[in-house]
Amino acid sequence: MSGDELNLRVDAVTTQTRRFKSLIGEFFRLEFKRARPKWGPYEVCIEIERASATSSQDVDNVAKAVLDALTGVVFHDGSQVERLLVTKIEGERPRISVTARPMKEVRILEDA
Structure with a gap:
């Protein structure tokens, strides 16, 4: 935790979404006992890293498990959660990196 921003890296990935969700949920219950959830809009970025030899995870299942755990x-x-970015890349080992932070106001300028 850094201020209101959470950065988390899970050095494991499973195709069993229920198991993944319970592992992350248990981690949060043990490590963030004093953490209090906040109100307001959030953005969450999830990067799924997989080794070339491992089976592929559905990004929507991983995202749902992570959001449920948070x-x-x-x-x-x-x-x-008003902004969600999920990216799957090939890497050295199976891992998931998560960043969750309050949304900053984003203004989209229209062409005049």
Whole structure:
């Protein structure tokens, strides 16, 4: 945790989403006992790194497991996530990196 931003790296990936969700949830319950979820809009970035020999995970299943695990720890409800970026890359080992932070106001300028 750095201020309101959470950075997390999980050095394992499983194709069993339920197992993954329970592992991350248990980690949060043990390591973030004093963390209080906050209200307001959030953005979450998830990077799924996989070795070339490992089976591929569905990005939507991994994202759902991560968001469910963050609920009640970082934010109160998954509906607070207004921006979600999930990227799958090939790397040296199976791993998932997560960054969750309050949204900053983003303004889109229209062409005049």
